[in-house]
Amino acid sequence: xxxxxxxxxxxxxxxxxxxxxxxxxxxxxxxxxxxxxxxxxxxxxxxxxxxxxxxxxxxxxxxxxxxxxxxxxxxxxxxxxxxxxxxxxxxxxxxxxxxxxxxxxxxxxxxxxx
Amino acid sequence: xxxxxxxxxxxxxxxxxxxxxxxxxxxxxxxxxxxxxxxxxxxxxxxxxxxxxxxxxxxxxxxxxxxxxxxxxxxxxxxxxxxxxxxxxxxxxxxxxxxxxxxxxxxxxxxxxxxx
Numbered sequence: 001x002x003x004x005x006x007x008x009x010x011x012x013x014x015x016x017x018x019x020x021x022x023x024x025x026x027x028x029x030x031x032x033x034x035x036x037x038x039x040x041x042x043x044x045x046x047x048x049x050x051x052x053x054x055x056x057x058x059x060x061x062x063x064x065x066x067x068x069x070x071x072x073x074x075x076x077x078x079x080x081x082x083x084x085x086x087x088x089x090x091x092x093x094x095x096x097x098x099x100x101x102x103x104x105x106x107x108x109x110x111x112x113x114x
Numbered sequence: 115x116x117x118x119x120x121x122x123x124x125x126x127x128x129x130x131x132x133x134x135x136x137x138x139x140x141x142x143x144x145x146x147x148x149x150x151x152x153x154x155x156x157x158x159x160x161x162x163x164x165x166x167x168x169x170x171x172x173x174x175x176x177x178x179x180x181x182x183x184x185x186x187x188x189x190x191x192x193x194x195x196x197x198x199x200x201x202x203x204x205x206x207x208x209x210x211x212x213x214x215x216x217x218x219x220x221x222x223x224x225x226x227x228x229x230x
Contacts, residue, residue: 045221104156
């Protein structure tokens, strides 16, 4: 069975602070895909990033960066210089190769205070 | 290009009533999905479709039926609503698997359903 754990239920930071959202996953597959989605207060799910299990390069997109470490089964997400607009629930998800369903973590609610 | 749209946005039902949720996508995606989101939990897959006229069960299919008569539409039906089906329902779509980044799932805005 596969599982995604986001141990941080809620994080509160002050604007301009850096914040890291943790994601730990479990799977027996050697090939799989990892995702991060953002759910702002308006409720929709916004795709942020997709990562293949065989590509362990870290990725940076503006203030967002992702650290994928296969050895520790983690796919952490860092927001640098956080802004109020970053306030949202962030979900990490896993998809097994050849399967359709995404397995989601329970989400981390990030509140960025002005 | 509207992406994935869902109707209605919000609905209140009484126990035993039926309803259909509509999902539409204009990205020519082959695959479509229905998920539910409950408080404190991530999304769970209800049913999915790999193409027009085909559907399959996901993780939590009981109490729901689906139909995909047209490629762009995916309907989720509740024949006899129960309070346990109070949830937020999300539709998603993607290209087929094995197409690299093209198989990322894109989500609609959600439908909030309250069953009394």
